[in-house]
Amino acid sequence: MKAIEVDLAERSYPIYIGKSVLSDKALFEQHVTSNQVLIVTNETVAALYLSQIESHLSNVNYEALILPDGETYKSLDSFNQIISRLMEKKYSRTCILIALGGGVIGDLTGFAAACYQRGVKFIQVPTTLLAQVDSSVGGKTAVNHPLGKNMIGAFHQPVAVFADTEVLSTLPDRELSAGLAEVIKYGIIRDIEFYDWLEENIELVRKRDDDALEYIINRSCVNKAEVVAEDERESGIRAILNLGHTFGHAIETALSYKEWLHGEAVGCGMLMAADLSMRLGLIEEAKVDRIRSLLERTNLPTQIHKDVSLEQMLENMKVDKKSRDGVLYLILLNDIGNVFVTSDYTEQALKETINHFLS
Ligand code: NAD
Ligand code: GLY
Numbered sequence: 001m002k003a004i005e006v007d008l009a010e011r012s013y014p015i016y017i018g019k020s021v022l023s024d025k026a027l028f029e030q031h032v033t034s035n036q037v038l039i040v041t042n043e044t045v046a047a048l049y050l051s052q053i054e055s056h057l058s059n060v061n062y063e064a065l066i067l068p069d070g071e072t073y074k075s076l077d078s079f080n081q082i083i084s085r086l087m088e089k090k091y092s093r094t095c096i097l098i099a100l101g102g103g104v105i106g107d108l109t110g111f112a113a114a115c116y117q118r119g120v121k122f123i124q125v126p127t128t129l130l131a132q133v134d135s136s137v138g139g140k141t142a143v144n145h146p147l148g149k150n151m152i153g154a155f156h157q158p159v160a161v162f163a164d165t166e167v168l169s170t171l172p173d174r175e176l177s178a179g180l181a182e183v184i185k186y187g188i189i190r191d192i193e194f195y196d197w198l199e200e201n202i203e204l205v206r207k208r209d210d211d212a213l214e215y216i217i218n219r220s221c222v223n224k225a226e227v228v229a230e231d232e233r234e235s236g237i238r239a240i241l242n243l244g245h246t247f248g249h250a251i252e253t254a255l256s257y258k259e260w261l262h263g264e265a266v267g268c269g270m271l272m273a274a275d276l277s278m279r280l281g282l283i284e285e286a287k288v289d290r291i292r293s294l295l296e297r298t299n300l301p302t303q304i305h306k307d308v309s310l311e312q313m314l315e316n317m318k319v320d321k322k323s324r325d326g327v328l329y330l331i332l333l334n335d336i337g338n339v340f341v342t343s344d345y346t347e348q349a350l351k352e353t354i355n356h357f358l359s
Pocket of ligand 2: 138242
């Protein structure tokens with residue numbers, strides 16, 4: 001078992017990573033500092049892992065709120081259901097919420113915890129690879145608005161994260177690959193050694209070798225924890241965690257969030273960022289090819305979905321959260337392992353990149 005500390009002064013917390021970290025009742029109990037506990041999960045994850053969490057709560061009053069599965073339920077309606085339950089059952093400010101599930105449950109529960117009585121504690125138990133390496137760490141919480149994803153949210157850090165590699169055994173292959181896009185992201189943005197390791201070992205990871213999974217989650221969380229500790233509220237460096245996301249969100253929006261998983265769109269978006277960097281003379285074509293090859297071996301898409309047009313891409317990119325005063329900032333590459341935030345690119349090069357990926 002590995003433990004990483006997210007260093008945020010009085011908001012610091014541990015991330016426990018490894019096989020069976022969720023079986024450690026004493027460790028779990030240590031973070032359940034209240035006698036009032038609400039577990040929030042969904043139907044899929046509840047059937048698999050709720051009883052394991054419940055077995056750790058024999059000494060406290062707890063109940064579970066089980067929501068339907070899906071991004072659609074990362075909504076104000078689900079948020080209201082959580083708050084209503086907390087109020088109906090008279091949960092006090094010292095209560096604790098447990099988010100058991102992927103990024104949807106984590107973001108939603110975290111947002112409810114941020115808002116209930118101006119903020120209560122919550123524990124993240126991420127059960128997808130994407131949630132273990134990204135969404136459960138760093139305190140971004142949100143729900144979607146019908147007009148935009150993650151548009152209602154808050155920064156609210158959990159008190160602990162339990163990333164158990166064993167729960168990944170039930171995760172569908174496609175979801176595993178989507179999570180790997182975010183893992184590859186850490187290599188590209190700031191960790192060339194890790195990127196090299198992934199090129200060597202991606203097949204082992206995709207076979208879900210325990211040590212390999214523990215290694216990638218650990219290395220991803222170390223990278224994320226360092227960036228978050230430096231810039232918790234994204235006034236600067238944290239933006240690099242969004243590599244590929246502006247392209248990716250534009251694809252997801254054009255597809256109404258139906259065809260592709262978030263990680264798939266991010267994977268394609270990272271390759272597009274590399275391609276644009278190459279067109280601007282920042283990196284050589286061989287580096288773009290290296291990224292394309294790793295994404296292909298991870299079974300991630302490397303072309304934009306056929307139902308998306310150039311016009312949709314340009315329109316959707318304009319309303320991205322990374323847009324400031326009408327200027328769209330992108331994360332581009334100086335190298336694999338070295339990225340930067342810039343608005344210094346031409347519309348012409350951007351269109352060439354998009355067209356290249358539409359063909
Ligand atoms: P998800 O939560 O929808 O989970 C994917 C699917 O896997 C769901 O059907 C879920 O029920 C199922 N599942 C979860 N754990 C399982 C398990 N162990 N075995 C079998 N099935 C399992 O999707 P996700 O990819 O985890 O998260 C996507 C969400 O995360 C998006 O809403 C995105 O906006 C958000 N996100 C947030 C951040 C952040 O920093 N807060 C970062 C990245 C993504
Ligand atoms: N997923 C991007 C961030 O946490 O900043």
